[in-house]
Amino acid sequence: MSLLKAEGLSRRFGGLLAVDNASLSVPEGGLVGLIGPNGAGKTTLFSLLSGFLAPSTGRVTFDGADVTAEAPHRRAARGMARTFQIVQPFAGLSVRDNIAVGAYLRHAGRAEATRLAEAVATEVGLAPMLNAQASSLTVAGRKRLELARALATEPRLLLLDEVLAGLNPSEVRDIIPVIRAIRGRGVAILMIEHVMQAVMNLCDHVHVLSGGRMIAAGPPREVCADPMVIEAYLGHGAAARIAAGGAHA
């Protein structure tokens, strides 16, 4: 059964239909990618899935329950956690306390929340930084902290919004096994990602959004060879130019 299911989601901002009748599903324990050109509606779709925005039409179900009208904190309590593209840690707090904020969702006591925060820090490779102020972290460190804060809520589903953006190739290589290990212990993941190396390496299945609409879905290699997807990224006629071997595609 699907852990997360979105059916016919749309969201209008004034005259702009940012998400247009989009559907997708994430199976229990699956790792699914959501790709698409800039402005395609990916982050808006994430906000509809996680409850930060209400859809104009459509339905979201999580573990069989209709959560379309539920607030983000109620979805988090069910086991849905989301990271944000623009990372905003509590700059004046330590890494440990930043992660513990997520842990308080299920653990009222400070000692228990701190213990969980430390375990999560180890999982994402932040253990040596536990006492550091969040503001002192590098971009790569902040991305790991964002991941850790979401993981500390002990989710069944993680929605990752470009956790690899802004990282250099070696930082990307270092974090891919971390994401794979999270999935390996049964956490389902839906990830928005522009870094195709990561999508190819990690995802079982990929959905492609363009102009608010789902234009393709399937295994990563098939999707990336799909002429509709190539055109969405590179413009009209690109697929034909590439097929003809044109060097100027």
Ligand SMILES: Nc1ncnc2c1ncn2[C@@H]1O[C@H](COP(=O)(O)OP(=O)(O)OP(=O)(O)O)[C@@H](O)[C@H]1O
């Ligand atoms: N709150 C808002 N009010 C009005 N328009 C919005 C709002 N949020 C997003 N949009 C518009 O909706 C469209 C989709 O934006 P969105 O951020 O979801 O795309 P995206 O695929 O995540 O892009 P990127 O890859 O660049 O992050 C864009 O045209 C954007 O300008």
